[in-house]
Amino acid sequence: DAGVTQSPTHLIKTRGQQVTLRCSPKSGHDTVSWYQQALGQGPQFIFQYYEEEERQRGNFPDRFSGHQFPNYSSELNVNALWLGDSALYLCASSLTVRNQPQHFGDGTRLSIL
Amino acid sequence: AQSVAQPEDQVNVAEGNPLTVKCTYSVSGNPYLFWYVQYPNRGLQFLLKYITGDNLVKGSYGFEAEFNKSQTSFHLKKPSALVSDSALYFCAVRDYRRDDKIIFGKGTRLHILP
Numbered sequence: 740d741a742g743v744t745q746s747p748t749h750l751i752k753t754r755g756q757q758v759t760l761r762c763s764p765k766s767g768h769d770t771v772s773w774y775q776q777a778l779g780q781g782p783q784f785i786f787q788y789y790e791e792e793e794r795q796r797g798n799f800p801d802r803f804s805g806h807q808f809p810n811y812s813s814e815l816n817v818n819a820l821w822l823g824d825s826a827l828y829l830c831a832s833s834l835t836v837r838n839q840p841q842h843f844g845d846g847t848r849l850s851i852l
Numbered sequence: 853a854q855s856v857a858q859p860e861d862q863v864n865v866a867e868g869n870p871l872t873v874k875c876t877y878s879v880s881g882n883p884y885l886f887w888y889v890q891y892p893n894r895g896l897q898f899l900l901k902y903i904t905g906d907n908l909v910k911g912s913y914g915f916e917a918e919f920n921k922s923q924t925s926f927h928l929k930k931p932s933a934l935v936s937d938s939a940l941y942f943c944a945v946r947d948y949r950r951d952d953k954i955i956f957g958k959g960t961r962l963h964i965l966p
Contacts, residue, residue, distance in 0.1 A: 843895035
C-alpha cells in the first residue's frame with residue numbers, strides 16, 4: 740500500500756516563474772493538506788482540500804493556489820516566485836475525521852535562483 | 853491564537869539514558885496533540901497522539917508522551933535512548949473547536965551520543 744507520494748522531488752526555478760507541485764494521497768484518504776517548511780523551521784500550513792474544495796487556509800498570499808481532483812490527488816501552484824519561496828513543500832493526507840493523524844510525503848525541495 | 857512552543861532547539865542524550873523533548877501549547881479549547889519525527893531529506897512520520905482519556909500516551913518506537921492540562925504541556929519521552937533516535941522532532945496541536953488548523957512547533961533536534 741503506497742503512502743503519500745509527491746513529485747518532483749527537487750525543482751529549481753528562477754524569480755518570477757510559476758511552479759506546480761503534485762501529490763497523491765495515501766490510499767483511502769480523502770483530505771490533502773500542503774505545508775511549507777523553510778530551513779530550520781517547522782512546517783507552516785498553506786491550505787487543506789476536501790471534496791475538491793479549499794476548506795482551510797493559512798497565512799499565505801494568493802500567489803499560492805491549489806486544486807484537488809476527483810481521485811483525491813492534489814496540486815499546489817505558486818506564481819511569481821521569489822527567493823523567499825525556497826523551501827521544502829510537504830503534502831499530507833488524512834481521513835476527514837479530526838482526531839486522525841496526517842501522513843506526510845517526503846516533500847518537494849524547491850530552490851529559487 | 854493557538855501556538856506551540858518547543859523551548860529547546862537541541863537536546864543531547866547519551867545512549868541508554870532516558871530522554872525528554874519538551875512541548876507546551878496554547879489553545880482556546882481542548883486540543884488534539886501530536887508528535888512527529890523527521891529524518892534527513894524525508895517527510896514527517898507520525899509517532900503518537902493525544903485526543904482524550906489517559907494522560908500517558910504510548911506510540912511508535914518505544915516513545916510515549918505525557919499530557920498535562922494544568923501546565924499545558926505534552927512532553928515526549930523514552931526510557932532508554934538509541935542512536936537511531938537522532939532526528940528532528942515536532943510537536944503539533946489542532947484546536948478543533950476553533951479553526952481546526954494544525955500548528956507545528958519549530959522542532960527540536962535530538963542527538964543521541966554513543
